[in-house]
Amino acid sequence: MNRFFLLFLLGISIIACNSTTKNTMTVSGNVKGLKKGTLYLQKVNDTVLITVDSLQIKGDGNYTLSTELESPEIFYLYLDKSDNSEFNDRITFFGEPGNITINTAWNTFALNAKIEGSDSQKKLEEFRKNASKFNAEALRLAQTAQLPGIQGNDQAIDSLNKMLSKNNLRGYLYALNYSLNHKESYVAPYLALTEVPDVNVKYLDSIYNSLPDSISVSKYGKKLKEHISKVKAANK
Numbered sequence: 703m704n705r706f707f708l709l710f711l712l713g714i715s716i717i718a719c720n721s722t723t724k725n726t727m728t729v730s731g732n733v734k735g736l737k738k739g740t741l742y743l744q745k746v747n748d749t750v751l752i753t754v755d756s757l758q759i760k761g762d763g764n765y766t767l768s769t770e771l772e773s774p775e776i777f778y779l780y781l782d783k784s785d786n787s788e789f790n791d792r793i794t795f796f797g798e799p800g801n802i803t804i805n806t807a808w809n810t811f812a813l814n815a816k817i818e819g820s821d822s823q824k825k826l827e828e829f830r831k832n833a834s835k836f837n838a839e840a841l842r843l844a845q846t847a848q849l850p851g852i853q854g855n856d857q858a859i860d861s862l863n864k865m866l867s868k869n870n871l872r873g874y875l876y877a878l879n880y881s882l883n884h885k886e887s888y889v890a891p892y893l894a895l896t897e898v899p900d901v902n903v904k905y906l907d908s909i910y911n912s913l914p915d916s917i918s919v920s921k922y923g924k925k926l927k928e929h930i931s932k933v934k935a936a937n938k
Contacts, residue, residue: 728768729779729802736763736781736808743767744778745797751778763808773920774798774822774888781811796822796889825889829880833897836873840866874898878905885912891922895929903933 722728729743736759743755754769767779777797793804793815802819806812817823843866852858877897881890894909910918910926917923 725771725799726768727771727797727799727802728766729804730766731804733763734807737761739781739783741765742780743769744780745775771797771799775921779804783808796820796826798822822888825884825887829893833873833876836869839869874901881909882912886914888917888920888922891917891926894926895922899929903930906930
């Protein structure tokens with residue numbers, strides 16, 4: 703009788719440990735060529751980077767990690783290869799409930815990662831792809847300003863500065879419009895916070911007020927509301 707009871711409790715315990723809910727995010731995939739190391743699933747909690755799950759890899763690059771989400775947010779897949787190097791070892795992605803697949807290789811961990819299963823990640827990648835054009839133009843202008851024929855030429859420097867200001871403005875407008883046009887996505891308040899936090903508060907207000915309830919009460923929706931309140935208080 704006691705033996706049966708213990709086996710029953712063990713069965714319940716196993717089921718509980720393997721159960722998932724509608725808020726569970728499962729991240730799985732393969733790190734090609736990885737024979738030894740530790741994978742960490744991380745996120746920022748109150749400005750502190752914390753680990754929510756981890757797995758030691760021994761001879762096989764396949765992995766599965768999971769955590770419970772209050773709402774979609776940015777996560778990091780960090781690989782400690784035990785090679786005393788922290789470069790190219792962290793993948794940033796927009797996590798959300800469900801199954802997310804991240805496949806990559808140990809020697810190009812962050813560079814060639816393929817992320818699937820997250821709609822928020824797709825939106826973030828789309829934004830970054832287009833925003834990179836403005837970043838590339840800013841870099842080109844900065845490099846042009848360092849050319850021997852430009853340095854000391856006030857007229858040329860002034861022209862480059864005007865071009866840089868216009869380019870920056872276009873980048874700001876793109877971020878604002880993308881957030882407003884994708885108000886149904888959890889990416890909208892995130893981009894407002896990370897890309898244009900110092901823009902005129904009326905534009906941030908427009909983004910926040912356009913968010914549906916499900917987005918406004920999310921992690922970044924709440925943070926955007928707090929940011930707007932702080933800016934308004936500081937401007938009084």
